[in-house]
Amino acid sequence: MDYILNIMGPLLEGTAVTLQVFGATLVLAVPLGLALALIRLSRFRAASTAVAGYVWLMRGTPLMLQMLFIYFALPFVPVIGIRLPDFPAAIVAFVLNYAAYFAEIFRAGIQSVGRGQYEAAQVLGMSRAQTMRRIILPQMVKRILPPMSNETITLVKDTSLIYVLAMNDLLRAARGIVQRDFTTMPFVVAGAFYLVMTLLLTWGFMRLEKKYAVYDD
Amino acid sequence: MPSTTTEPMIRAAHLHKRFGDHEVLKGVSLEIGKGEVVAVIGPSGSGKSTFLRCLNQLERIDRGEIVIEGETLVTTDASGRCRYVPDKEARRICAKMGMVFQHFNLFPHLSVLGNLIEAPMTVKGLSREASVPVAEELLRKVGLFAKCDAYPSQLSGGQKQRVAIARALAMAPDIMLFDEPTSALDPELTGEVLRTMRQLADEHMTMLVVTHEMAFARDVSTRTVFMDGGDIVEAGAPGDLFGNPQQPRTQAFLNHMR
Numbered sequence: 001m002d003y004i005l006n007i008m009g010p011l012l013e014g015t016a017v018t019l020q021v022f023g024a025t026l027v028l029a030v031p032l033g034l035a036l037a038l039i040r041l042s043r044f045r046a047a048s049t050a051v052a053g054y055v056w057l058m059r060g061t062p063l064m065l066q067m068l069f070i071y072f073a074l075p076f077v078p079v080i081g082i083r084l085p086d087f088p089a090a091i092v093a094f095v096l097n098y099a100a101y102f103a104e105i106f107r108a109g110i111q112s113v114g115r116g117q118y119e120a121a122q123v124l125g126m127s128r129a130q131t132m133r134r135i136i137l138p139q140m141v142k143r144i145l146p147p148m149s150n151e152t153i154t155l156v157k158d159t160s161l162i163y164v165l166a167m168n169d170l171l172r173a174a175r176g177i178v179q180r181d182f183t184t185m186p187f188v189v190a191g192a193f194y195l196v197m198t199l200l201l202t203w204g205f206m207r208l209e210k211k212y213a214v215y216d217d
Numbered sequence: 218m219p220s221t222t223t224e225p226m227i228r229a230a231h232l233h234k235r236f237g238d239h240e241v242l243k244g245v246s247l248e249i250g251k252g253e254v255v256a257v258i259g260p261s262g263s264g265k266s267t268f269l270r271c272l273n274q275l276e277r278i279d280r281g282e283i284v285i286e287g288e289t290l291v292t293t294d295a296s297g298r299c300r301y302v303p304d305k306e307a308r309r310i311c312a313k314m315g316m317v318f319q320h321f322n323l324f325p326h327l328s329v330l331g332n333l334i335e336a337p338m339t340v341k342g343l344s345r346e347a348s349v350p351v352a353e354e355l356l357r358k359v360g361l362f363a364k365c366d367a368y369p370s371q372l373s374g375g376q377k378q379r380v381a382i383a384r385a386l387a388m389a390p391d392i393m394l395f396d397e398p399t400s401a402l403d404p405e406l407t408g409e410v411l412r413t414m415r416q417l418a419d420e421h422m423t424m425l426v427v428t429h430e431m432a433f434a435r436d437v438s439t440r441t442v443f444m445d446g447g448d449i450v451e452a453g454a455p456g457d458l459f460g461n462p463q464q465p466r467t468q469a470f471l472n473h474m475r
Binding site: 116117119120121122123124125126127130134135138139142214215216217 | 273274275308309311312314315316318320322323324325326335336339340368369370384385388
């Protein structure tokens, strides 16, 4: 028990890094994903195809590869080449990657709302933007909660990938102690930390689903 | 005399519409005057719903002209090119018409009251304080004031359709379009909807009703139009059309309906 309290400090610091990556990714990737989904569904064929290609690229290559590319290779790319410190590089990679997944979830959610809803809004005089904002997107939210719950839980665990940029997230902090003290106890504690985080997320999404259960489609 | 009083509420001239190879409307023309209740009857696939949906731009016509209360929504020039007025203008013109759908299309995420005040607030920019009393009055009128806070999924089909009618009326339209408003209802629920529509007709609302309810067409409409094969075959006072149809196709259809 004393030992666990002893290693708590570095593990909590690691958790703080994990939560920062998680939070920043969520806050930035959700709006970006929504924008991508709306472009994907827009009438502008070229933009829609470009987004489809982007989603294919981001879902078709490993997140770790994308992160390594942005940190190590991007500085040498002509024109857009910039050198990012490790934390921003990780965030950029996570946001770009997760926005692609979110875009697909949002797209599916938007497309699941029937044509009658658009027609009802139209005959009441609502513009396309008003229809989206007031009628379609609110209904989308209810429908995407289960896949969003999945995706955010995956994100919590994916944050451990930032160890490749030598950042001290929860898992890397635990591994450091394991190698120093020759005991696997830190892994067990780290596992418990992840479980607590995902439990909170699961609970939060359950609350949301309950809130939206007041109406049926 | 100002032209607005002589202009019909709806003037549709030579409407053509095709879906792929299938020509759904073959030059339909119809004028509807203020306070008229026009029932459109005809077999499935006759183009009657498409005709209705063209009037408020749910479908775009390929050729022809639509004028609503003297304002042109779409016209076709000498070279045969169909021209709609700009989007914003078209929305404003179409807002003179309320519409009721076969499948209600209520907004499931909003309460009954929410369904009624949504468009007045977002489209007309009215405040909640201004919209709620109007909405409540309309719900009283259709007999559903008690359901203000219910969600659409908690209502019966007939109640849903009455809410849909109230929602359309909340935008204070001059014309009401009904697209088979009772076709999705269980037979015992059609009566309450038809009563609400009859009440509107009694208040001299201009109405265009696509329907399979022959009794409603015969008893409530001021004029009945029979459509078949993408065009109007026969039109007239319901007494004449039902009692003494002139065209063989009308006779065949009415015999079949009996």
